[in-house]
Amino acid sequence: MHRFFVSADILIGSEVPLADETYHHLAVVLRLAVGDDILLLDGNGSVCHCRIADLQKRGGRAKVLQRWQETDTAFPIHLLQALPKGDKMDLILQKGTELGIRQFSPLFCQRSVPKKAVERSEQRCRRWQRIVSEAARQSRRPLLPRVDAPRELTKVLADCDEELRLMLWEEGSRLLHTALPDVAPASLALLVGPEGGFNREEARQAMESGFQPVSLGPRILRSETAGFAVTAILQHRYGDLGSAGS
Ligand code: SAM
Numbered sequence: 656m657h658r659f660f661v662s663a664d665i666l667i668g669s670e671v672p673l674a675d676e677t678y679h680h681l682a683v684v685l686r687l688a689v690g691d692d693i694l695l696l697d698g699n700g701s702v703c704h705c706r707i708a709d710l711q712k713r714g715g716r717a718k719v720l721q722r723w724q725e726t727d728t729a730f731p732i733h734l735l736q737a738l739p740k741g742d743k744m745d746l747i748l749q750k751g752t753e754l755g756i757r758q759f760s761p762l763f764c765q766r767s768v769p770k771k772a773v774e775r776s777e778q779r780c781r782r783w784q785r786i787v788s789e790a791a792r793q794s795r796r797p798l799l800p801r802v803d804a805p806r807e808l809t810k811v812l813a814d815c816d817e818e819l820r821l822m823l824w825e826e827g828s829r830l831l832h833t834a835l836p837d838v839a840p841a842s843l844a845l846l847v848g849p850e851g852g853f854n855r856e857e858a859r860q861a862m863e864s865g866f867q868p869v870s871l872g873p874r875i876l877r878s879e880t881a882g883f884a885v886t887a888i889l890q891h892r893y894g895d896l897g898s899a900g901s
Pocket of ligand 1: 822823824825826846847848849850851852853869870871872873874875876877878881
């Protein structure tokens with residue numbers, strides 16, 4: 656059954672209006688019709704099994720048949736990602752959502768994409784939100800991951816309160832597995848550097864904020880590869896990626 660994320664406030668009644676992108680996707684792209692069943696989710700775990708009751712030229716409505724709460728079985732990871740060049744952040748948002756990331760915090764670092772190139776443009780934030788929403792829909796996640804606006808590394812570090820904080824640092828000597836406890840931590844923050852790597856001062860600030868520098872071994876991975884690889888390892892070890900929890 657096709658599923659769509661809609662805003663929470665329209666999901667409360669016995670009928671749901673179908674408009675904008677949701678209407679376009681189901682009526683125009685998927686050519687669904689009156690009588691077809693769909694799932695509508697609010698992105699916070701509420702799920703409604705609905706039946707399309709009416710479709711007009713620009714909108715329609717669906718009747719709610721059943722509603723329930725779903726939890727996200729993915730291990731909650733907060734990815735602190737130094738902004739990569741080009742549109743690689745789109746790829747990180749898409750694959751990170753599929754792999755179960757709970758929150759994305761894009762970062763400015765000394766060697767990341769400069770701040771002026773990525774001013775908080777509403778358009779970019781809307782695009783990023785669309786990428787995450789489409790990836791969550793496609794991968795059947797009940798929750799929509801949060802995407803923060805890009806901020807300086809120091810500001811993001813100051814707000815971190817996760818139980819376990821890991822910084823991927825190719826100059827670190829401690830191997831990842833030695834920093835992973837047997838029992839899953841309540842929450843985890845994963846800090847990944849830019850194409851040019853962290854500078855010494857950034858590494859010091861991160862360690863001062865409780866981040867443990869860990870190495871992934873002898874090969875130097877691209878920023879996006881490093882984040883995906885560790886997320887998959889963590890989801891397998893503590894989450895639902897082909898492990899006991901899934
Ligand atoms: N210093 C790297 C170089 O010599 O090319 C540049 C940084 S690397 C391309 C991008 C980021 O991925 C790093 O900042 C780090 O966070 C992570 N990373 C890549 N390979 C890693 C490894 N073997 N161990 C730990 N982190 C790694």
